[in-house]
Amino acid sequence: MKADLVIINGQVFNTFTKKFEQKNVYIVEDKFYYVTADEVENLQACEVVDARGQYLVPGLMDIHMHIESSMTSPAIFSEAVLTHGVTTVVADAHEIANVFGMEGLEAFFFQPSVMDIFYAIPSSVPSTTPELETTGGYIGVEEVKQLLRHPKVIALGEAMDFNGIVNHQDSLIRQILLVVQTERPSMPLEGHVPRVSELELAKFLYAGITADHTHQSPQSIYEKITGGMFLEFQKKSITPENMRVIVENQFYEYMAIITDDVMADDLLEGHLDANVRLAISCGMPAEQALYCATYTPARRMGFQDRGAIVPGFKADFLLIDNVERLDIAAVYKDGKLVHERGNAIKYPAVKPAFPDHFYQSIQCRALTSEDLRIKVNSAENAVVNVMQISEVGTFTEHVQREMAVTDGYLDWENSGLALIVVMERYGKTGDIAYGFVENALSEKGAVATTWAHDHHNLMVMGTSAADILAAQKQLLDMQGGYVVTQAGQVQAVCPLPVGGIISDAPIQELGKQLKEVRQAMIKLGYRNSNEIMSFSTLSLPVSPAIKITDKGMMNVRSQMMIPLVEGEEV
Template identity: 85%
Template sequence: MKVDLAIINAQVFNTFTKKFEKNNVFIIEDKFYYITDDEIENWQASKVVDAEGQYLIPGLMDIHMHIESSMTSPSIFSEAVVTHGVTTVVADAHEIANVFGMEGLEAFFSQPSVMDIFYAIPSSVPSTTPELETTGGYIGVEEVKQLLQHPKVIALGEAMNFNGIVNEPDSLIRQILHAVQSERPFMPLEGHVPRVSGLELSKFLYAGITADHTHQAPESIYEKITNGMFLEFQKKSITPENMRVIVKNDFYEYIAIITDDVMADDLLEGHLDANVRLAISCGMPAEQAIYCTTYTPARRMGFQDRGAIVPGFKADFLLLNDVGSFEIGAVYKDGKLVYRQGNGISYPAVKPDFPEHFYKSLDCRALKLEDLRFRVKASEKAVVNVIQISDVGTFTEHVQREVRVADGFLDWENSGLALIIVMERYGKTGNIAYGFVDKALYEKGAVATTWAHDHHNLMVMGTSSEDILAAQKQLLDIQGGYVVVQAGKVQAVCPLPVGGIISDAPIQELGAQLKGVRQAMNRLGYRNSNEIMSFSTLSLPVSPVIKITDKGMMNVRSQVMIPLVEGEQI
């Protein structure tokens, strides 16, 4: 029998027994043909690779992630991530959709890539409603119906609008869910279900949402899975206590390991493979971790051609040097070598291709000093509403603080709080919203970005007017990205000129720039398990408890606006 490729002497992962078996694997064109212990002499192979006892497993599959979170293009992302063993992703491109709408999605769909990139329809553009945040793009029912016809679209992306799902039967998100269920009844519907339980969880499930990827705890894992929800574990949910729940209850069939968001500097070190290693270190058996990054995600998304080493499936696979440490020796896509440890990628790099106007997307005025002065009625002290950040994760708390009043104005620069400003950047309204943040910056300085979940308006936070003005000006000059200023001097810059959220620079250059931003934020006193994500999600109005958009601060659950100064409207 003649085949194109033979991998011999491999320890092959059998998905259905979850064991490794010494076998030879024969491949014709881009598919597995036969897995056997037959001697190679009985076969005519165009190419033979002796695995020498390496462990052969299916290519990893990440079914809940956002390419834009790595701040790079699909092409560059693919080149970086395939070296970490990922051969298929399902991307929810709601960030580029929030900036450019359908045009942004089409630009992403058309980018070439080494790995297979499928897409989930962005269901929440905006994440709440146009009354609560201004976006550049909009995805409504008609846009969803168009996207349902696209061959790369295989799921509905995370439904995030809590009120719209739970309390408003005629909301846009409910209309979108109905449209998808009517036209593609077997399409997976992804959810964003943080800190939701009891009757509210039932309402999410009743609406058709059957998966959640948000931060989990042992009790939420048990409740959600036993109510029929598929759980997707990103890094912050992969903990020893959570893995114990999975192992104890044999919940492997109902979960997948995913990434959700991986910053560009972290991407240099690992991607989904890093989360596999983390799961193993937290107590999940290695074979189950492989199962939950290959077969269960494939089944969740309805793939019938990948996720296992069996005849007829795509020949996407890895050769591991060691299972426990998950050290990747080689990666094959469609039966062809695309990466070998020590040699790098084995295909030509592809340059991103975006429309010219994507590089000029900021329509926002420069701040002035008078924009940062707040006259109040109180004569000595005023009570202000404050977003309090945490050291881990993106959740916040709503607290109040007293701020001294000097000559009728808030003396916020001496309050120990940071001022946060969100400016509408699409040339639609010119909105400017203000808030205060606690446990953010402890030194004199400012951080500014246009990578502000999910609307991506311009956001700047600082402890001095001088630094806020300097950071915002620099951000406008580079047409978006991240800027850190300390004591009047620019300390770090990460340009993201494509829509203010994406770089077309090589991933190594982008990663170094982003690492510089992270370090500069640390010097200002910003402390979080992921400083950049923590800062960027201060504007995400679907992440508990209090966040800010260009319309103002709001309680995420009730979607009620919160004034800057209690009892006053500024």
């Protein structure tokens, strides 16, 4: 018999001992055939690669992520992320579903990719209810039943509607959970469980949700894992204090390293590989970090054919020069070399195709200066409700501030706060909502986007009316994306013409544009560990504690609307 490929003399990662052993690895077609320290005379090879001095590890597997967070198509995403050693992902495409519903999902499913892209059913389209946010698409019980029959669908995407899960037996998310548990009882159910503990955490677990990927602390890690929950660690949760809890309690079997969201500019520097390096630098042993980026994610998703270098498993693997640095020299997918260090990203020969109407999806009017004059009943000062942002993460706090009133209108341009406006963009209601934000922009200017978690309505925030108007006009002209303005002039743009959330440009071009937006935001005084994500999640009504949609500001936990001006109607 002939093997198609043999890798000789490499230090092969043994998943089950978590040690490296010098072995020869024989590959037949797209699978590992034999792993041995001996030469096999009657097993010849068509191609031999000498990996002396190198390490063989399984291809990395990211089981909780959103392709749309990289603002690119699945086909382009595949080629870009393969260069970082990721050979399998499980994508929750709830962003494209919130914009286009089932049509958006089908557009993703049919795009070609070299890496294996599996999908989780978007369980949160919308993330709350249609009464609290307007979306372009809707995934209900019937849509879930259709998706359960799709061969690429292997999990239920993050269930985010806390109120619906915990307090309402007949809510859409509870109906979805029942359908999935009935028709696919072994399917993993992913959760979005931020700042939830004790009895409320038990209610999530009782509903069948068994994983969480949100921001963790040492206390939440111990409580959730010992309570039976599988944890998925994204960048903001990979800290020395959190890794110490994992190491000291040997919690490796109950966790995986994931990305969740990687922006296009960050993608140029790294993907899941960057988070593995971060875990190692924060104190996790390198072998355990590799285990938690290959085998535990495979087991969590029920894969029986990947995550280890053993006979019968898919021949997805990396050759690396240094384990601690995860220095990737080559990437193999299905036994074929798909990337070598130093080579450029290979893009599809034909630009990824989307329906024509995906490029004309922003259906709202231009703002006027009159829209930005906010009339109040108070004659002097008014108390306004405010979203206070943090410099780390996406959480906000609800605070109140006093604002001057001039001639019956809020003098917000001189308040030290930023005005945020969310406009329904699907041509359904024409709703406009207003809010105020603290710790946002310290200079005069504005930031606007249609990449507004998860409903993706048009959102613009600024400290001057002229800049808000200029930013919104530019956003309409380019059919979505990100815009930064200052002194009435456009400072940076990142066009996302596909549904207002995706670009079909090469990732280098897209990443450069997004980096320019980020830098322009910083110049205006925006301070956060991830400026783009912080701004875009001001509209996410399931992320604590106060957020805004096209329906207005709301308390995330209670889902009660909050008036712009205290004492006046919402």
